[in-house]
Amino acid sequence: MCYGQQRSLSKPDLTPSRPRTAAAAVDDLRDRLAETEARLERARAREAELSRRLDEMKRFVSVMEILETYLKRRFLEQHEIVVRLLSSPVPSEIS
Numbered sequence: 001m002c003y004g005q006q007r008s009l010s011k012p013d014l015t016p017s018r019p020r021t022a023a024a025a026v027d028d029l030r031d032r033l034a035e036t037e038a039r040l041e042r043a044r045a046r047e048a049e050l051s052r053r054l055d056e057m058k059r060f061v062s063v064m065e066i067l068e069t070y071l072k073r074r075f076l077e078q079h080e081i082v083v084r085l086l087s088s089p090v091p092s093e094i095s
Helices: 020-089
Strands: none
Touching: none
């Protein structure tokens, strides 16, 4: 997004100080239109790339959330096993 490179339509652009032919004015407008269309095409390509990257990041976040849920569940399962093992009475040795 290169806003600084845009040429604005100011009063001097519309009313040149030296007389120009209609053909020159039309050529100038065509050139400016071509520049604008090229900038628009670049902006659309950039938007498509950013959309693709955003979708990729969303998939990554989804995978991370699935992994987080799985790991939390496994941790709680392991924690419960450890608590049961530590709280169970130790069998006394038979003499």
